[in-house]
Amino acid sequence: MYLQYLPWLTLVLAFVFFITSYLWIKKLAKKNNALEILLKSVMANNELFKQQFVELHSGSIGMGKKIQQLESKIIKTQENQQNIVAQAPENRLYTRAAKMVELGASIDELMAECELPRAEAELLINLHKK
Template sequence: MVVIPAVAILLVIFVVWQHRLQQQQIRQLAERIAGVSAQQPNQSAELEELRSGVIGVGQRILQLEQALQTIEFNQQALASELEQLTEHQQKIQLFDPDSRLYSRAVKMVQLGAGLEEVMRECELPRAEAELLINLHRQQTS
């Protein structure tokens, strides 16, 4: 009958040992929970900062998209206006023979033609041909 009290004592020792292990695990878990709880306000603040930053970036993107749309609209309007002006200039050049002669004379001067050649080919007086050549020299220098 000595066996039963010895087994009972061993069983009590085992239960006490298990209880201490569980208490130690509970303390460790409580410390981890406390650590996580302490970090939560910081993480919440960081999350709020990130949210604010994302909202700010989103608003900035919207502003930039609107500005881009305005620029594209203005570019299209300017391209249309340029096309109209080019057509108008071409019409004027078709109906104004003097304008065609001056355009040709300017082109010749840009290509390096001399005074006599410009006068002869474009039927311009010497003074006008000299004026065109001098203007071209001033623009290129």
């Protein structure tokens, strides 16, 4: 009795299956397109980040070299400054007087040996006592 409807039922089921499959495939195709667009965007951003990284890396190398140059200039300047200070005759006199004070020299000894006025000799002794 129901066998007479079997071909129609099979046809309807096949039609429903094909429509459902078609809609499902269409939905997957849209998702696939969206994912392809997203992938292209990510790849473009990746390239941009690579370029920025290379620029930052080369910039940091340049900065490192510049810092090394500045450090060497500072060291050279400090050495020159020390040489200038050591070469000044009045500084040698005060350096000698300071060493004498450290060894316990008196005001009169400082005045005689270093040819300092009394006020400067007293000042040196007071400074080194602290």
